[in-house]
Amino acid sequence: MLDGLADEGFADLWTPVAMSKEVGKAPYGLTLGGARIVLFRDQQGRVSALHDQCPHRGVKLSLGKVGKDGCLECPFHGWRFASDGACTHIPLNPMPEEKRRRYAATTFPVRERGGLLWVYTRPGAEAPDEPSVPSVMEQPGVHVWHYAETWNAHWTRAMENMLDSPHLPFVHRRTIGGPLARRMKPDSKMEMEVHPTPTGFRTTWTLDGGAPAEAYLEWLRPNGMSLNVPIPNRLMRLFMWCVPVDADHTRMMLVSTRDFLKVQPLAALLDRFNKRILREDQAVVESSYPVESPPVSEERSVATDRATLAFRRWYLERKKRGSQEPTAVTEAPTLAS
Incomplete structure (x- = not known):
């Protein structure tokens, strides 16, 4: 997944990827350096970024929908993912939370500043700094x-x-x-x-x-x-x-x-x-x-x-x-x- 970002000399960096006004109630899919990313908002309007690929069968999560609980639902089998990537529900397969942890989606650090949505191009990790947003x-x-x-x-x-x-x-x-x-x-x-x-x-x-x-x-x-x-x-x-x-x-x-x-x-x-x-x-x-x-x-x-x-x-x-x-x-x- 990182190959495209590394090939572009673009790994481990902050970059704007979308305008705030582009991400509303529906998930918003984009490609960054060949990596598929989905942006979505919870009920409080806070934005999250996940790898736009369900860990189950690889379909685009951006084709799904955001529920009232702020979780993103996969369009294929209804798996649900929270803003931190945690898998919160797998239909027809009841299991304890500790077992569901292995089914989490991959996250990207994201910030909303200056009317833009900024993503840090290192999935699954905390950003070491904040984006440099012109004041x-x-x-x-x-x-x-x-x-x-x-x-x-x-x-x-x-x-x-x-x-x-x-x-x-x-x-x-x-x-x-x-x-x-x-x-x-x-x-x-x-x-x-x-x-x-x-x-x-x-x-x-x-x-x-x-x-x-x-x-x-x-x-x-x-x-x-x-x-x-x-x-x-x-x-x-x-x-x-x-x-x-x-x-x-x-x-x-x-x-x-x-x-x-x-x-x-x-x-x-x-x-x-x-x-x-x-x-x-x-x-x-x-x-x-x-x-x-x-x-x-x-x-x-x-x-x-x-x-x-x-x-x-x-x-x-x-x-x-x-x-x-x-x-x-x-x-x-x-x-x-």
């Missing part, structure tokens, strides 16, 4: 908008795209990249800086020796990005999580936060604009080959790739080491001249 997503007075869609792409290609500022004046020249495109000249030079942070790194850039751009990107290890949008006396930050579904699909989870334009219909217009920006990236990312980000030596890179190469080296090192915790990013990558 602005839980800040009073801030409008928070959530959106998700699935791309036909490996999560590493999507993640590198989200950390890549040099593509802005080309892919996004009609939207957020317009100002940078208008400033560029045929001989313009962009200088990139990558600075380690407790949660990953921050990347900034300058054009033709000018002042650093007020906008900046942050990598939120392992699969998140934050974009600070500079607006005088206003707060606006965009977040993206590239959640691996399997080797060929990634769920793109977008969160927009701001302290202005919180009332409809203006709020809806800005939120649709954010979706437009996301769609501008989609076709380009889905065309990448090989599908997964390859070793650094297999593609031709330049100085403006510092941020994406820092992520790639982290990913490849983690994948090589399997589920062991990799070393943190402590410095920006160096590039051969």
Whole structure:
């Protein structure tokens, strides 16, 4: 069950997997790094996560239902599982509780924060820490908008795209990249800086020796990005999580936060604009080959790739080491001249 997560370099990590609003009274099934997971709520609205596979005959628990006792019932033979995975009832087979313990379902640690549901990718174990949730997503007075869609792409290609500022004046020249495109000249030079942070790194850039751009990107290890949008006396930050579904699909989870334009219909217009920006990236990312980000030596890179190469080296090192915790990013990558 862990093979897919380990193959994606994604074992033993916190990641958002769904929006809170997606999980209601019915169980919600999803795939994370090839592992099937079911989310469900008890009668108090508390969310739980189990391996979406009944230990009896392997069917999807997400096809079942949640009873009044908050237990998830398998659709095949009616086995019932509590939020902690304990098997509470096996129809037609009365037995004492101590014997039923061997029929438990596998659990995943799960948290509900910032309008998202976060899963720790080590089944059957306690998480050693808590998810790193950006505080602005839980800040009073801030409008928070959530959106998700699935791309036909490996999560590493999507993640590198989200950390890549040099593509802005080309892919996004009609939207957020317009100002940078208008400033560029045929001989313009962009200088990139990558600075380690407790949660990953921050990347900034300058054009033709000018002042650093007020906008900046942050990598939120392992699969998140934050974009600070500079607006005088206003707060606006965009977040993206590239959640691996399997080797060929990634769920793109977008969160927009701001302290202005919180009332409809203006709020809806800005939120649709954010979706437009996301769609501008989609076709380009889905065309990448090989599908997964390859070793650094297999593609031709330049100085403006510092941020994406820092992520790639982290990913490849983690994948090589399997589920062991990799070393943190402590410095920006160096590039051969």
